[in-house]
Amino acid sequence: MKIREETISVGGLAVHTWIGGQGDPLLVLHGAGGNRGFTRSLTQIAERYTVWAPTHPGFGQSGDAEWMEGVADLARFHLWFIEAAGLRRPHLLGASLGGWTAAEMAAMSPGAIDKLVLVSAAGLKPERGEILDVFFHSPAELRELNVYDKTTIPEWDELFGRAPTPAELEIAERNREMTARLGWKPYMHNPTLERFLPRVTNRALIVWGREDRIVPVVCGEQYRRLLPNATLTVLDTCGHLVAIEQPDTFARIVTEFLA
């Protein structure tokens, strides 16, 4: 498969974007950990869909966006990205922070997207339990908390197996800073989002790991209840990083849903 990287200008801001695959466009929004590009699951999904995976402003190799005040800004920005990249009603998939962003985009402009996939999405206050305060933990602790069982993860060594380079550490710090900008308070949720989700009649798939220690699985149930046309798939023995922890299963259910 041919994968390319492009810099797409959105309102003058340079957005580093991974593009690859074939078929209808699928916009993929990454989580707080940053844009990992074409991991195993995304590569499988790209066999059927053309994946567009932009790096959020303030993250990785994209331009600065210190002016952004929250995920609503990021959502408006990515709606603009859809136009700037010339995508027409793409499917939209977002994980964690990117899942929250995707939910906001759908609520703002349901006609701008086709189907919606939310994976371990932040954005709603859990009815029971809490969203883990990720800023209170070290990156090393978070790496463990993000998954249920790292020994079963095929890409673990590839993704986390070696000490990060100074440049990678700097990007990780930048990603954390931008995440704090977007989600510090109210912490990782928007109290009014639930009022707008019923507007989203798009077909939606919600995917969660039953053992998610970052955003509790009850949030998946809440999304399913609030979105009029949604189904929820919960994967056993799986933590927060669903697409990394069970890449083959994840790729299969996403591909089936989008078909």
Place this chain on the structure above:
Amino acid sequence: MKLYYFSEMPHHEYPDAEGDKYPSLRLAFPNRFFDRGKAAANYQRYLTEYEFADQVGYDGLMINEHHSTPSCVDVGVNMTAAVLARTTTRAKILLLGNILPIEDNPVRMAEQIAMADLISGGRVLSGFVRGVGVEQWWANANPVHNRERFEECHDLILKCWTDPGPFRWEGKHYHFRHVNPWCLPLQQPHPPIWIPGTASPETAVWAGRRGYTYVPFLVPFDIARELFEFYRQGAAEVGRTVTADNLGFLICAVTADTRAKALEAGRHFVWRMGPTLRGPIEWFQPVGMRSKAGKQFALKARPRSLAQMSYDELVAEHFIIAGEPAEVADRFALVHQKLGCGHLLLEAQESRMDHPTTMRSIELMGAKVIPAIAKL
């Protein structure tokens, strides 16, 4: 050189083994270990010590504020200032300081400091600080905005004190459409402003530009000199002349009738160098709180953390000064000679240093040390 008395008002009233069970004494150590009865008595005791420091001739009384930690239960610097404004008569009251980035209402802060200044007869020195990371958590204030909010909060307080109201403030972080405080400081144009520093070159430059009194806390002499250089750069940018009155320095100090007694008492300062600073880096320096330059300078300023140093090393490197009055006066003179500062802030009580020891130290400072260094 002027001397200032300072206690963090510690609440070291629990078994240390209990504190050791938690990742940090700050934020995580459960407040079921807070002893209300002892706290009530300690506040009386600490305030008595401040009042005695005023009586024996200290030039100033420094107070500070922290939250969610037994290391400092002075939880409201303006509150303490109001008390001391009434119960002391001559010393300056140095608030070092109000934690600006976590303040949501700078107008109220401007009023409170003004009120303390009025009650004290114009004795307030108004310090402004960025705070340690723990305070960001306590207030749930976004650390990525720390510096921006520090500066904007400062600007609004200054405007409250110096511009006639009513006026409107529509900033980035603060929004007030009807500002017209009916409480203005006695000192005009406003109380002197003090800024502490430990590692941030930007803060030193910022303070220098404005001519504020700048005080490095517990850093080696060469680092303090380097920070003063940043301060001078800032001052030079706007054509200000830097005098000793612009520069201060903070150390721990205690004196007693014998050297042995003083060295014994000085051991209480070790608590504030290690145990009370223990904890995850994310709690003390949350994401985005420090600039890259600040981080780099911090590494240089503290090649070894204070926690890693033995008591003898802390004494040898002048982080702690403990001795008979004559020796203490000599050491203070050395600080003055090395740094050329006009203000020396003494963290003069810590941990479980008891009341009689503290009072005797205050008394001897007043009787023997302050006269000895008055000419510096």
